[in-house]
Amino acid sequence: MATATPIGTADTAESAADPASTARRLPDWTRRPGAQMAGVLLLLVAGYLVARVVDLPAWLGTFPDALGAWIMARLDAVYEWVVANRNASPLFLYFLNYISVGLGSAVSWINQGLTALSWPGVVLLGSLAAWRVAGWRVALLVVATFGVFGLTGLWNEAMTTLALIITSVALALLVGIPMGILAGRSDRFHALIRPVLDFMQIMPAFAYLLPFVLLFGIGNPASAVVTTVYAIPPAVRITAMAIRQVDPGAVEATTSLGSTSWQLLTKVQLPMAKRTILLGVNQTIMLAVSMVVIASVIGAGGLGDAIYDALAKVNVGEAFTAGLAIVMLAIAMDRVTGAAGHGAHTPDIPPALRIPTLLGGGLVVALGAVIAWMLDVDGWPDAWSFDLASPVNAVNEQIQATIGDASAAAGTLLLEWVLNPLSALLTQTPWVIVVLCATAIGAVVGGWRIAATAGLSILATGLLGVWDNSMDTLSQVLVAAAVTIGLGVVIGVLAARSDVFAAILRPILDAMQTLPPFVYLIPAVALFSVGRVPALAAAVVFALPPVIRLVNDGIRGVSGNAMEAARSLGSTSWQLLTKVQLPLARSSLLLAVNQGIMMVLAMVVMGALVGAGSLGYDVVFGLAQNELGLGLTSGLAIVCLGLFLDRVTQGRKSNA
Template sequence: MATDTGTPQRATPAAPAPPPAGPATALLRARPVQAALLTVLLFAVVFGAYAAFGSLPTRTGLDLGLGAQLDRLYAWVVANRNASPLFLYGFNYLSVGLGSAVILIDQGLTLLTWPGVVVLGVFTAWRVAGWRVAAYVAVTFAVFGVLGLWEQAMTTLALITTSVLLALLAGIPLGIAAGRSQRFYRLIRPVLDFMQIMPAFAYLMPALLLFGIGNPSAAVVTTVYAIPPAVRITAMAIRNVDPGAVEATTSLGSTPWQLLTKVQLPLAKRTILLGVNQTIMLAMSMVVIASVIGAGGLGDAIYQALSKANVGQAMEAGLAIVLMAIALDRVTAAAGDGTRTPAIPERLRLPVLGAGVLAAAVAALAARLAGATAWPAGWELSIAGGVNWLNEALQDLVGDATKALAGATLNWVLDPLRAVLTDSPWWLVVIAAFVLGRLFGSWGTALTGGFAILACGLLGAWEFSMDTLSQVLVAALATVVIGFAVGILASRSDTFAALLRPLLDAMQTLPPFVYLIPAVALFGVGRIPALAAAVIYALPPVIRLVDDGIRGCSPSAVEAAVAQGSSRWQLLTKVQLPLARSSLLLAVNQGIMMVLAMVVIGALVGAGALGYGVVFGMAQNLLGLGLTSGLAIVGLGLFLDRVTQGAARQERTAHA
C-alpha cells in the first residue's frame, strides 16, 4: 500500500484504500479465526453465566434409549440366527459362501506350497512391473517366511483377494453405469460420499450383527469399504474418455455396446486400473482393522501383540504388512501406468505366461515331493526380542522426554478441552455446531452439523462423543500446523520435496493400523499414542495438498507479484496462500477426517471414547453400545466433514 511505505501519492485519484492491515488484524479477519473466537466467546459467556448464577446443570436425559433397543434386537438375532428365514436363507448363505471363498483361496495358496507361491508372485510382479519390483516381491515373501508369519500373510492375502474381487465385481459395473448415465451418477453419489466419510471402525458392528464373528464378516466389511473408489474412479475414467473420440465413433454408427467395448473401456483402462490399485489399498487397510471382528492373519497378529503391549511382536507383523502393502501398491500401480511393464513381443506373450505358470507348478510339485510344503522352521528368525530390547533402550533414552510431552499435552490441553466439552450443557455444544456450520457453510450445513452433534447425544453416546471430539480437535490442530509448515517448506525447496516424496508415498500406502505400533513404542498406551498415530497418519495428505496447492498457483500471477517487488514472505502470504486456498481447505478437511478415523482406531491402544465403545461392544456382545458408538462416529464425521467442506464450497462459490 502506498500509505504504508510513505511514497508520495500519485496525481490520479486513487480508489478509497482499505485501512492498512497489519498481520494481526488480517488474521482477525480470516473466517476460521473469527469462527474460533466466536465459539470460545459463546462458551465463555455461558460458563460465566453459570459461574455467576450457580453450578452447571447436570446433564439432561438426552439418551433415547436406543442402546437398550439394539441390545434387544441383538438378543433376537442371536436367538433366531438359525431359525429366521432372513438368516437361514440370506445372510447365513452369504456368510458360508464368503467364508468358503476365503478358505478356497487360502487352500489354493497352501496347495501351491510356499515355493509355488513365491515363484508365481515373483513372476506376476516381473510380468507386470519389471525386475526391480519382482526382486522386491521376492524379499517381501522371504520376510514373511523368516519372521514366521507365512501362514498369517497367506490368510491376509486370501482375504484381500476375495474382498477385492467382490468389490471390483460390484464396483466396476456400477462405475460404468455411473460414467455413462448422469442420472445414475447423481443417484449414487450421495451414497458414495457418505460411505467415504464413514470411518472404517463404523463399518464393523453391522457386519458383526449380520454375519457373526470371523472371516466372512471381515470379507463383507472389507468389500463394502473398498467399493466406493472402484465405482468413483471407474465412473471418472469413463467420463474422462475423450468426448471427441466418442462423438467420432458414434458418428460412424457404433451401437452403445460397441461404444463401450471398443472405445470407452479401452481408453479408460489405465484409469480403471488406478481404481483397482485404490481398491486394493483400501481393502488392505480394512482387512487389518477387521481383525477386531475375527479376521485372521497379520492384522490379528498385530491386534494380539498390541493387546499384550508387546511392541516387538507387533513390529514383526507390522513390518510384514508394510512390505505387503507396498508390494501390492507397486505391482498394481505399474499395471496402471504400464511404463515399467517389460516389452514382450506379442507372439511371445502366451508362451511367457505359460512358462511362468509351469514354473510355479513345478516349484509346488517339487516342494510337495520334498515334503517342504511349509516354510522350514530352521529358516525362521524372530526380531521381536531385539526390537523389544531396542525399544527399552529407547525408552531409557527419551522415555522421560516423551512422558513429559505426553503429560503436558494431557494435563494442559486434552483434559481441559474434554472437560469443557463434556461439562457443557448439551445444547450449548449443539448450538456451537450449528453456528460453526452457518459460518462456514449454508443454513443446510448448519442444520446438518447441529443435528449430527445432537444425534450423538440422542444415541446415548454423548460423553464418549465429546471425548473423541476433544481428541480429534487437538490432533487436527497439530496436524494442520505441522502439515502446513512442512508443506510450505516442501513447496519452496525442490530438494526437500524430492526427499519427502518417497517417504510420503510409503506412508500413504500403509494401513492405519500399523501407525499405532511406533506410537505405542514411544508413548506407551492411552490417549496420547492414539493422538500421535493420528497426527502421523493424517500428515502425508495434508503436506501433499499444501505443497501441490502452492506449486499449482498460476505462474504468471507469481511472476507478476515478483516483478512488483514482493518479498518472499509477501509472496507467500499475499499471493500463494490465497491462491492456493481451495487446496488448503481441502487439506484441512482431509486431515480432520483422517484424524477422526485414526483416533477411533486408537481405542485399541487405550484411547477410550467412541472407539472403545465399538471394540468393547463387539468384544462383550453389547450391540447397543457398539452400534450406537459406531453411529456416533458417523455423526461426528458428518459434522466435521460438512463444516470443513462447507468452507471449501463457500470458497468455490465466492470465486465462481
C-alpha cells in the same frame, strides 16, 4: 390528526423491516469469519464458566441419557433376536447365511489353494506374475516380501490375510467396476450414487464393523463383507471418472459410424480409460489391505490378529514384526498394481511369445509345487525363521531408558494443559450451548444448510446416549488436527518453495501413504506406552502426508503471472506467501484441512486399541462383550462426528 412519532422509533421500524440495513451498520470486523469464530468460542467458554458457578437444571447440564438408553436397549433386543433366529428366519436361511457360507468358503478355498502350492509355489507364482506385470525390480520386491513372511515366522498368517484380500478385492471390483461404468454413462445414476459414496468415505473404518457383525457374526465372512464394502467406493468413483474423461470426439466419431452402445463401451471407452481404471484397482486393493487389518477385531485372523494381540500385550517387538509383514505386503501390492496402471516397466515380450511365456510360467509354478509335495514340504521351515521380536524389544527398552522420561513428561504436559481442559470444556459446558456453537460454526463457514447439518450431527451424538464420550473424542480430534494442519502447512510451504526438499520428501510421503493405519500405532506405543497420547501421535503422523501434498500442490499451482506481478510491485517473500500464494491456493488448503481432519478422526477412533478410550473403546467393548447397543450407537456417533467435521471443513468451499 397526525400522531407524533417518538425519536428513534422510525429508525427501529426501518431496521426491523430491513435486517440488511442493520447488518450494514455493524462494524466491518464483526462480519469477518475469524471474528465470528472467536465469538462462538467466547460463547462456549462463557457457557462453561456459568455452568461452574450456577446450579443449572439437570436437563440443561449433562445431556439427558433416557433416549440413548432406550435406543441401546432396543438394539440389544435386536441382537438377541438375531442370535435366536439366525437359523430360523427366512432372511438368514435363504439369503444372509448363503452369503456368509459362500464368502467363508471362498476365503477357505483360496487359503487351501495357497497351502497346496506350498511356499515355493506361492513364491514362484507371485514373483513371475509381478515380473510379467511390473518388471524384474518389482518381482524382486515381491520375493523379498515373501521372504519377510517366512523369516519372521508369519507365513501362515500372511497367507490367511492374502486369501481374505483376494476374496474381498475380487468382490469389490466385481461390484464396483460395473457400477462405475454405469455411473460414467448415466448422469442420473451418477447423481444418485454420489451422496452414497460420499457418506461411505466419511465413515471411519471402525464404524463399519458393528452392522456386519450383526448380520454375519464373527469371523471371515463378516471380515470379507466389511472389507469389500469399505473398498468399493474408489472402484466406483475412479471408473466413473475414467469413463467420463474419455475424449468426447472419439465417442462422437464412433457413434456417428453406427456403433452400438456395447461396441462404444468395449472398443472405445474401456480401452481409453484402462489406465485410470487400473488406478481405481490400485486404490481398491490398498483400502482392502488397510481394512483387513482392522477387521482383525471381528475375527479376520492373519497378520491383523498378530498386531492386535501384540498391542493388547504392549509387546512392541511382536507388533513390529507383524507390522513389518503388513507393510511389505502393502508396498508390494501397491507397486504391482501401480506398475500395471502405467505400464512403464512391463517386459517387452513379442505378441507371438506371450502365450508360450504364460504357459512356461505356469509350468514352472506347477513344477515347483510338485517338487515341494514330493519332498513333503509343509509350510515355511521353522529352522529358516528367526526371532525378531526380542532384539526389537531390547532396542525399545533402550529407547525408553534414554528418552522415556522426556516422552512421558511431554505426554503428561499435553494431557494436563491441552487435552484435559478441552475435553472438560466440551463435556461440562451445557449441551444446549455446545449444539448452538456447532450450529453457529456451520453458519459461519457455509450458510444455513451446513449450520443445520452441523447442529443436528452434534445433537445426534447426545440422542444416541454417548454425549460425554463423543465430546471427548472430538477434543482429541481437534488437538491432533491442529498439530497436523500446522505441521502440514509449514512442511507443504517449504516443499513448494524448494524443489530439492520436495524431491527428498516425495518418496517418504509415498511410503507413508502406503502403510495401513494400524501400523502407525506401533511406534507411538513404543514412544509413549498406552493411552490417549500415542493415539494422537499416530493420528498426526498418519494424516500428515495428504495435508503436505495438497498444500504443496496448491501453492505450486498458483499462476506464474500473479507471482510475477507481485514481485514487480516489490513484494517480499513473506508477502508473496501470505498475500498471493495462500489466498490463491485456498481451495487446496481447504481440501487439505478436510482430508487431515477426517484422517485424524479415523485414527483417533482406532486409538482405542492402545488405550485412547471414548467412542472407539465403546465400539471394541461392544464387540467383545456382545453389547450391540453400546457398540452400534458409538459407531453411529463416530459417523455423526465425521459428518460434522466433513461439512464444516467443506462448507465455505461449496459456497464459494
